[in-house]
Structures are given as structure tokens and as C-alpha cells.
Amino acid sequence: MDTTTVNTELAGINAKLDVILEEVDALKRQRLALAELRDDLSLIARDMFNSAVVELEDVAPFVNSGDFIHLVKKLLRNTASITESITRFEAALDIVETASPIGKDLFRDTLHKLDDMDQKGYFELAGSVVETVDTVVENMCREDCSQFGNKVVIPMVDVMKSVACSDVIPALQRTVSEIETKDPEDFEISPLKALQILNSPEVRGLLGFMVMFLQTLAVEIKKNTETKENS
Numbered sequence: 001m002d003t004t005t006v007n008t009e010l011a012g013i014n015a016k017l018d019v020i021l022e023e024v025d026a027l028k029r030q031r032l033a034l035a036e037l038r039d040d041l042s043l044i045a046r047d048m049f050n051s052a053v054v055e056l057e058d059v060a061p062f063v064n065s066g067d068f069i070h071l072v073k074k075l076l077r078n079t080a081s082i083t084e085s086i087t088r089f090e091a092a093l094d095i096v097e098t099a100s101p102i103g104k105d106l107f108r109d110t111l112h113k114l115d116d117m118d119q120k121g122y123f124e125l126a127g128s129v130v131e132t133v134d135t136v137v138e139n140m141c142r143e144d145c146s147q148f149g150n151k152v153v154i155p156m157v158d159v160m161k162s163v164a165c166s167d168v169i170p171a172l173q174r175t176v177s178e179i180e181t182k183d184p185e186d187f188e189i190s191p192l193k194a195l196q197i198l199n200s201p202e203v204r205g206l207l208g209f210m211v212m213f214l215q216t217l218a219v220e221i222k223k224n225t226e227t228k229e230n231s
Contacts (some may be wrong), residue, residue, distance in 0.1 A: 011166055
């Protein structure tokens, strides 16, 4: 075997030894890292255990080892109920997630409606109504409200019902419509023409109705006045 061949073989052996040494060195570093990690975890576990012991000393008088066993047994017995509760909770979350866009739209529409009502003056009118009611409450007692309802509200409602059931409202509507169709020149009449209109049966009937109404009203007012004076 010549010198060249021996040198080649030695170089190959040296290269393999270098690789082996590198692997050994890597394993050594890995072993040292694992040892350091084990030591760190041991210290952390020891600190956690000591902290847990210190913290549990406060509740030790109130805890019995049998309670834990009882709790575990109870959990095992009610596994089906717990699973059903979790399923219902998940279903409720799905419902909330599904209804969330609807709730947002409803909330947005409500805000728009309230803003529209505010711009139209609903809230300002409601404030005025509240102030009026406060004034009425401050200046009227229960008897006053009762008398007001019996002597004013109820008669006014009866009058409005009578008017609504009669031909007065349609007649007024027709009259207004008829007046709106006339020109301003149609209202310029001579005194003689005015007398002729006043002497017409329709106008005389209306004047008679007004006179009878005023006469009847005067008689009723006089009766009420005499009743109060006598009482």
C-alpha cells in the first residue's frame, strides 16, 4: 500500500471522526438544555406547589377531602344534564347570533323613527302636555276634576256625538266647498240685495235657529244662577 492511499484513508477517517464529534457535541448540548429545562420546571413546580399550599391554608378549615369525592361523583352522575345544558347554551348563542342583525336593524329603525318624531315636534308637544297636566294637578283637587268631568267633559262629548250623528258637519263641508268656488266679486252685493237674501226662507230659518239657541241658552244660564243662589 503506497503512501497516497494511506493518506486518503486517514483523511476519510478524520472526516468521519469530525462528524461523530459534532454529533456528540450536539447531543451534549441538547442534554444540557434538557437538564436546565428540567431544573427550571422543577423550580416553577416547587414555587407553584408552595403558593398553592399557602393559598389553600385559608380555606382548609372549610374543605373536607370527602367533599371533593362527592363533587366528582355528582359531576359523573349528572354528565348527561351538563351536556344537555351546554347544548342548550350553544343553541342560545346561535339564536343570539342569528337575531343580532335583526336587533341592529330594529334598533336603527327605532332611532330613525324617534328622530323623525323629534323633528315633527312630538316630544315638544308631549312636554307641553305634561306641563299642562302638572298645572291642572297643582290647581285642581279630586272634587274639581270630578265636577269638570261631569259638567264639562261629558256634556261636550255628548254634543260632539250629536253633531257627528247629525247633518251639521256635512252641511258645513258643503258650505265651505261652495264658498271656495266663488269669486271675491260674488260677495260684493248691494244693500237691497242683502235685504232680499235676509228675507229668504233659508236665511230666516237659520236666524230663527240662532235666536232660539241663544234664548234657550239664556234660560238655562238663568236657571243655574237661581239654583246656586237658592242653595
